Amino acid sequence: MSWLTPDEDADDPYAEYADLQVRQRPNPKANRPRTKRRPEHADAVTGMITAVDRGRYTALVETGADPQDPRERTVLASRARELRRTPIVIGDRVHLVGDTSGDTGTLSRIVAVEDRRTLLRRSADDSDRIERVMVANADQMLIVVAAANPEPRVRLVDRYLVAAYDAGISPLICITKVDLADPEPFLSHFAALEVPVFRSEPDAWPLAEIRESLAGRTTVFVGHSGVGKSTLINALVPEAERAIGHVNEVTGRGRHTSSSSVALRAATPGAANGAAGWVIDTPGVRSFGLGHVTTEGMLRGFTDLAEIIEGCPRGCTHQDDAPDCELDAAIADGRLDAAGAARVESLRRLLK
Numbered sequence: 190m191s192w193l194t195p196d197e198d199a200d201d202p203y204a205e206y207a208d209l210q211v212r213q214r215p216n217p218k219a220n221r222p223r224t225k226r227r228p229e230h231a232d233a234v235t236g237m238i239t240a241v242d243r244g245r246y247t248a249l250v251e252t253g254a255d256p257q258d259p260r261e262r263t264v265l266a267s268r269a270r271e272l273r274r275t276p277i278v279i280g281d282r283v284h285l286v287g288d289t290s291g292d293t294g295t296l297s298r299i300v301a302v303e304d305r306r307t308l309l310r311r312s313a314d315d316s317d318r319i320e321r322v323m324v325a326n327a328d329q330m331l332i333v334v335a336a337a338n339p340e341p342r343v344r345l346v347d348r349y350l351v352a353a354y355d356a357g358i359s360p361l362i363c364i365t366k367v368d369l370a371d372p373e374p375f376l377s378h379f380a381a382l383e384v385p386v387f388r389s390e391p392d393a394w395p396l397a398e399i400r401e402s403l404a405g406r407t408t409v410f411v412g413h414s415g416v417g418k419s420t421l422i423n424a425l426v427p428e429a430e431r432a433i434g435h436v437n438e439v440t441g442r443g444r445h446t447s448s449s450s451v452a453l454r455a456a457t458p459g460a461a462n463g464a465a466g467w468v469i470d471t472p473g474v475r476s477f478g479l480g481h482v483t484t485e486g487m488l489r490g491f492t493d494l495a496e497i498i499e500g501c502p503r504g505c506t507h508q509d510d511a512p513d514c515e516l517d518a519a520i521a522d523g524r525l526d527a528a529g530a531a532r533v534e535s536l537r538r539l540l541k
């Protein structure tokens with residue numbers, strides 16, 4: 190699968206690679222205490238990155254529990270020179286200095302990026318081990334897939350699942366267009382993974398259920414073109430106005446909004462945990478190179494099997510043909526029941 194996406198940070202497309210490579214070298218200063226923050230940074234405000242466009246970052250600052258809080262504002266920022274090799278992506282929590290009023294024409298400066306809880310990454314392609322960061326601090330990934338038109342592909346959903354598990358993000362599946370085809374045969378491939386599934390069709394959008402799971406969390410939406418992801422996001426976040434339908438192939442027009450990633454606040458009325466949720470739309474991202482993914486990374490999504498795997502011989506691939514894989518022993522001696530065995534099968538498929 191190829192990497193079809195243009196760089197979102199087009200001013201310096203290699204900055205992120207450079208940073209990740211540099212950080213892998215041993216750092217002799219690593220154990221020294223960090224130098225004190227310069228005084229000018231003492232009054233930094235914290236913001237969440239909601240959009241990135243050619244070296245300009247949009248951050249929402251002073252966001253609290255109350256979306257009506259009048260202090261909350263959108264600030265445009267560039268990054269400080271010392272961060273020029275640091276990837277800054279949607280969902281990052283950053284410290285901003287300078288003019289953080291958010292007034293028209295002002296530009297503030299990002300001076301620090303906070304540690305990330307999770308990090309969704311991709312590689313240029315499957316043989317490429319250099320990773321590129323896509324989204325920070327997402328809790329969930331909603332994989333949108335159509336029951337038909339376009340025809341669903343198990344392998345594509347598998348790849349999203351791998352990326353999510355590797356990132357430490359919980360996957361969810363929304364299958365759209367169930368008015369066009371019975372989704373159950375396709376969904377049966379994922380049954381053992383126990384991923385929550387929402388079924389959607391024009392007159393029966395599962396908005397209440399989706400809102401329930403968005404509440405208080407940050408959810409990145411992914412899906413192949415045409416599956417109805419924009420339709421769904423517009424229903425969840427009406428002010429998002431994400432363009433629906435295909436680009437006219439002759440004129441190239443037809444989209445009313447930009448094709449770059451954004452974070453959108455989704456109201457979640459009626460949800461048990463009433464807090465708003467964040468929806469991150471990634472329109473440019475239709476495939477993930479998975480060259481950076483390791484078996485250890487993947488196993489974060491299979492904590493139950495990870496324990497068993499500790500008993501495997503060193504270097505075990507955990508595949509069907511792996512000699513003495515403890516997973517096979519656990520199925521044979523009943524430590525894993527039928528559902529567990531099905532999870533092993535799914536894990537093996539994802540590891541391929």
Ligand SMILES: Nc1nc2c(ncn2[C@@H]2O[C@H](COP(=O)(O)OP(=O)(O)OP(=O)(O)O)[C@@H](O)[C@H]2O)c(=O)[nH]1
Nearest residue numbers: 365366389390391414415416417418419420433434
């Ligand atoms: N029959 C049917 N059509 C749907 C459904 N959901 C969306 N569509 C249609 O599918 C087409 C594609 O929907 P979009 O929301 O633009 O799909 P997308 O995933 O955002 O695709 P891109 O905009 O190319 O990224 C539109 O014509 C929608 O009206 C559904 O549940 N059933």
Ligand SMILES: [Zn+2]
Nearest residue numbers: 501505507514
């Ligand atoms: Zn094994």
